[in-house]
Amino acid sequence: MLEFAGSDGILRNPSRPSDMPGTLVALLDRAARHAPDRPFVIETAPARPDAVARATTYAEARHAAHRIAANLAATTPPGAVVVALPPGVDHLLLTLAAYVAGRPVVPVSPAVFEHDDEVRLRLLRAVGPGLVAVPSGRCVPAAERLDAPVFAATTPEGPAAPLATLLAADADTGAVPPRPPDPASVCKLLLTSGSTGVPKAVAQTHRMLTANQGMLAALLPEACAGPPVVVDWLPWSHTFGGNHDLHLVLAHAGTLVVDEGPARDPDLSRRLRRLSAFRPTAIFDVPRVFDRLVASWEQATDDAARALSRAEVVFYAGASLSADTFDRLRRLLARHGPPGAFVSCGYGATETGPLVTAVPAALARTRKDPRGIGIPAPGASVRLARADAGTELWVSSPAVAPYYVGPDGTRAPVADVDGWFHTGDAGSLLDPADVAAGLRIDGRLAENFKLATGTWVPVAAVRERLAAALGPQVRHVVLVGPDAPFLAALLFVDGDPAPGLVRRVRDVLTHLAADGGGSSRIVRAAALVARALDPAAGEITEKGSVHEARVRTRCADLVAALYDGTRTATVPIVRVDDPQSST
Structure with missing residues (x-):
């Protein structure tokens, strides 16, 4: 039973998390004892x-x-183990070795070194690297700037050594076996995305990460049963893939099948084949991928039947699933999944291990609104705290990280003096009349902005409303208008916008304007942009979310055209107060 202190805005789950060992090394030892030959x-x-x-x-x-771990002690200086490898066996073994050796592992995207990302390189220098593992010689020049030994998986260059020499599992170094790690010791440093500020490294301890798995197992036991089989592309440099999914598999001695992700598998054909071949017991992904999986499964019912045949839980996070995709996914799962299977979602952060809330089975089977993020996990509390730009979610749980490391090496606590982590996310009760319905996310407070009138724009709410009204022909909605006289939008569409779509956009904007809501909720102009957002340019993050500030910067000329009346023959602009707008 949830507890809600309305005067303080605190929603708490007093249930106990499932018991877990105190370290990730103990989880590995347990799995190796109970299922030594399981992949x-x-x-x-x-x-x-x-x-x-x-x-x-x-x-x-x-x-x-x-x-x-013995090789690390014998051949590399003390310090963090920076791993810029794609998810896979090599990345796994280096991560586990760092856990055993008592060194923090720092998983990062290879792009940090491929693109010579000075902001993140400075942050990596600040955490004190003892070695750097990169996928290829292309990454070596940037990696060498960290002043630590560099190991390359392929084509090592210059002083870089072959990664195989470090991973030689049968090497006899004569090193003394390391002591078991302290549960309070830092085992991982994860870099924040920096999409709403300067990137920081989040220090994560063994205890918080194993505690988070206990919270997950108590709230979503169906995701952990089986043992679990997960087919996963989510990057291990982010908390969803590298903590939630990887450690779920470890905690329950399951199997993780590595996928490539949409960047290397743009039509998802290989992901669809892997899902059909390995038949996961739980499917974890982000909404933009589920949009495409659902469309494919509806056309290829045999693939859907195989992929969903053992899926007790289909789980999304990172953003809200559209109502259309949500309903279609539920129908597919009801038709092809095991009895009682359900669609769930959750909310979390790098600083929280990550899970804070999720939709449990009983709630999932009755809910109609995909915007809900569920209820706090056992042992967690969420506070709805008033802020200038909305209501902010604060979190208290056993899985809150101890501190950040900044680019200058200084540490700052993650939680305030009362133990609350201020997430920066706006949120509210999904149904104020029914606390048991849980919470919803209303976007990032940092993405909300003021118009020239001084009125705050609730960006997520307006974006969600506009996207739902426009339908799937519009892939992404990016709102613009900080310090501007009115609210406008960039609409990213597939292919050249047909006249019918332009008319539909005008009709939708007119209808929503007639519904009212004030200047902070009415979009007065929109540009239809016939291109995909570019992950290589940072418009789409590794997690699959839209970096709106980056999009606005790259589309600065188009944003200006929305406000100064400039017309263009290549990008239609629709204005609800101008019936002669470009078509």
Whole structure:
């Protein structure tokens, strides 16, 4: 039973999390004892996405982790283990070895080194690297600037050593086996995206990460049963893939099949084949990928039947799923999934391990609104705190991180003096009359902005309303208008906008304007942009979310055209107060 202190705005789940060992090393030891020959991580080849190309079992992974930890002690200076490898066996073994050795692992995107990202390189220098592992020689020049030994998986250049020498699991170094880590010790440093500020490294301890798995197991036991089989592309440099999914598999001695993700598998054909071949017991993804999976499964029912046949839970996070995709996904799961299967979602942050809330089975089977993020996990409390730009979600739980590391190496506490982590996310009760319905997210407070009138724009609410009214022909909605006289939008569409779509946009803007809501909720102009958002330019983050500030910057000329009346023949602009707008 949830507890809600209305006067303080605190929603609390007093239930107990499931019991978990105090360290990730203890989780590995337990899995290796109980399921030594079970595959932990499986890689497949792009040419054969339905066949095993490489795998490691729990017994093999534990043995290798201890040997590599000894190699680290014998051959590299003390310090953090920076891993810029894609998810897979090598990345896994280095991560486990760092856990065993008592060194923090710092997983980062290879793009940090490929694009010489000085902001993040400075942050990596601040955490004190002891070694850097990169995928190829292309990354070596930037990696060398961290003043630590560099190991490259392929084509090492200059002083970089082959990664295989570090991963040689049978090397006899004569090093003394490390002591078991302290549960309070920092085992991982995850970099924040920096989409709403300067990137920071979040220090994560063994205890907070194992506690978070106990919270997850108590709230969503269906996701952990089986043992779980997960087919996952989510990057391990972010908390959804690298903590939530990877540690869920570890905690329950399951199997993780590595996928490539939409950047390397743009039509998702290989992801669809892997889902059909390995038949996961739980499917985790972001809404923009579920949009496409659902469309494919509706056309290929045999693939849907195989992919969903064992899926007790289909879970999305990172953004809200559209009502249309939500309903279609539920129908597919009801038709092809096991009895009682359900669509869930959750909310969390890098600073919280990540899980804070999720939609449990009982709530999932009755809910109609995909915007809900569920209820606090056992042991967690969420406070609805008033802020200038809205109501902010504050979190207290056993899984809140202890501190940040900034680019200058200074530490700052994650939580305030009372133990609350201020998430920066706006939120509210999904149904003020029914606390049991849980919470909803209303966007990032930092993305809200003021018009020239001084009125705050609730960006997420306006964007969500506009996107729902326009339908799937519009892939992304980016609102513009900080310090501007009125609110406008960039609408990213597939292909050249047909006259019918332009008319529909005008009708929708006119209808929404007639509904009222004030200047902060009425979009007076919109540009139809016939291109996809570009992940390489930072418009789409690795997590799949839209970096709106980056989009506005890259479309600065178009944004100016929305306000000064400039017309263009290539990008239609619709104005609800101008019936002669461009068509």
